[in-house]
Each structure stands twice: as structure tokens, then as C-alpha cells.
Amino acid sequence: MYVLLYILVGLVVVMGILSLIAPKTYDVFRTVEIERPKTEVFNYLKSLKKMDEWSPWAKKDPNMEKKFTGTDGTVGAVSYWNGNKEVGAGEQEIKKIFDGERIESELRFLKPFKSTSDCYFNIEDAGNGKTTVVWGFTGANKFPMTILSLFKSMDAMVGKDFEEGLTNLKAVLEKQ
Numbered sequence: 001m002y003v004l005l006y007i008l009v010g011l012v013v014v015m016g017i018l019s020l021i022a023p024k025t026y027d028v029f030r031t032v033e034i035e036r037p038k039t040e041v042f043n044y045l046k047s048l049k050k051m052d053e054w055s056p057w058a059k060k061d062p063n064m065e066k067k068f069t070g071t072d073g074t075v076g077a078v079s080y081w082n083g084n085k086e087v088g089a090g091e092q093e094i095k096k097i098f099d100g101e102r103i104e105s106e107l108r109f110l111k112p113f114k115s116t117s118d119c120y121f122n123i124e125d126a127g128n129g130k131t132t133v134v135w136g137f138t139g140a141n142k143f144p145m146t147i148l149s150l151f152k153s154m155d156a157m158v159g160k161d162f163e164e165g166l167t168n169l170k171a172v173l174e175k176q
Contacts, residue, residue, distance in 0.1 A: 024140060025138070025139065025140050026137075026138065026139055026140075027136065027137075027138045028136065028137045028138075028158055028159055028162065029134055029135060029136035029137070029162070030134070030135055030136075030159065030162040030163050030166050031132060031133065031134045031135075031166075032132070032133050032135075032166035032167070032169065032170050033126055033130055033131070033132050033133075033170075034130065034131050034132075034133060034169070034170050034173050034174060035129065035130050035174050036129070036130070036131055036173045036174065036176070037129050037131065038100065038123055038124070038125045038131045039100065040131075040173070040176075041123055041131040041133060041173060042099075042100050042101075042103075042123045042131075043073075044173060045103055045121050045123065045133070045169075046072075046073035046074075046094070046097065046103055047072050047073050048068060048072055048073075048077055048078075048079035048092060048094065049068060049072050049079070051079070052066070053168075053172050054165055054168035054169040054171075054172050055165055055168070056161045056164040056165045056168065057081075057083070057086070057087045057161070060083070060084070060086040060087050061083035061084040061086060061087045063083075063084075064081050064082060064083030064084070064087055065080075065081065065082040065083070066079065066080065066081055067079075067080040068080070070094075073094075074094065074097070075094050075095065075096065075097055076093070076094065077093070077094045078091050078092065078093045078094075079091060079092045079093075082111075085112070088109060088110070088111040088112050089109075089110040089111040090107060090108050090109040090110045090111070091107075091108050091110075092105050092106070092107050092108075092119065093105060093106050093108070095118075100123065101122070101123060101124075102120060102121065102122050102123065103120065103121045103123075104118065104119070104120045105118070105119040105120070106118060106119070107119050107137070115139070115142070116139065117137055117138065117139035118137070118138045118139060119135075119136065119137050120134075120135075120136045120137075120138075121133060121134065121135055121136075122134040122136070133166065133169070135162055135165065135166055137158065137162070
């Protein structure tokens with residue numbers, strides 16, 4: 001009986017120490033240069049509906065349920081999705097738009113687990129009709145994700161999806 005108690009206390013102590021040293025926040029971002037003028041890229045990225053044209057998650061579940069509320073491309077517009085295990089369910093709401101420069105959204109994941117993160121696009125003129133886009137995702141790790149992040153970072157979990165998405169975005173915009 002005492003052995004079981006020592007094991008439980010030991011596990012609690014180890015979990016406590018791991019949660020103290022684990023990263024509390026994450027910031028995943030990727031960058032791409034697109035051969036299109038900044039205004040065109042910015043106006044395209046404001047549209048939540050157009051995300052399905054380049055989003056890696058839209059490809060993972062082409063049959064996912066989608067709903068939109070508000071005026072697309074404006075603050076307060078919301079995109080809701082409910083898909084398979086790979087994409088889960090959630091919603092994205094445009095929170096701030098800095099005209100021509102930055103778009104900020106809040107991502108509210110509902111399945112497979114609840115969490116909230118911030119998403120952003122920074123759009124910069126790269127000269128000669130080219131535009132640099134930074135797509136980022138930030139948030140706070142909550143227990144038990146703090147401990148899990150010691151073994152697999154958020155960057156490792158979604159970084160490749162961001163790379164694929166930006167490659168798709170570049171291809172879509174450069175075809176126009």
C-alpha cells in the first residue's frame with residue numbers, strides 16, 4: 001500500500017516539475033514570397049471563404065461542414081467548420097484588420113479538444129510586384145499540453161501544414 005502511495009506522490013512531483021519547465025506559449029509561423037501586388041494579396045487573404053482554396057485542412061476533409069456569419073473580409077466575420085478527425089471542429093473570427101498590413105483572427109477549437117489561439121497574416125511589399133506573407137499562430141499551452149509540448153512542439157505539429165498552405169496560396173494567387 002505504501003509503495004502505491006510513493007508511486008503516486010512521485011508521479012505528482014514529476015508532473016509538477018515538468019509543468020514548471022515546459023513552454024507556456026507557442027508561436028508558429030512561416031513565410032512565403034508571392035509574385036503578386038501587396039493589395040491583391042491582402043484583399044484575397046481577408047476572405048475567410050477563400051481559405052478553402054488553399055488551406056491544407058480543406059484538403060484533409062473536402063466534405064467538412066462549413067458555415068459563415070457576418071460580412072466576409074470584415075471584422076466580426078466568422079467561419080465555422082466541423083470535419084473529420086484530422087480537422088476537428090471550430091471557428092475562426094476576424095478580430096482586427098490593419099488595412100493593407102495585417103489581419104488578426106481568433107481560432108476557437110471545439111474538437112478534438114477545446115482551445116483558443118490567435119492567428120495572423122502580416123503582408124509586406126517585397127518590391128517588383130512581389131509580396132511577402134507571414135502566416136502565424138500563437139497561444140498559451142495549458143496543462144496537460146504544457147507537458148506534451150516538451151516532447152512534441154506546436155511547431156512540429158502544425159508547421160508542415162503552414163508550409164503546405166503557403167505553397168498552395170502562392171500557387172493559387174500566381175495563377176490569377
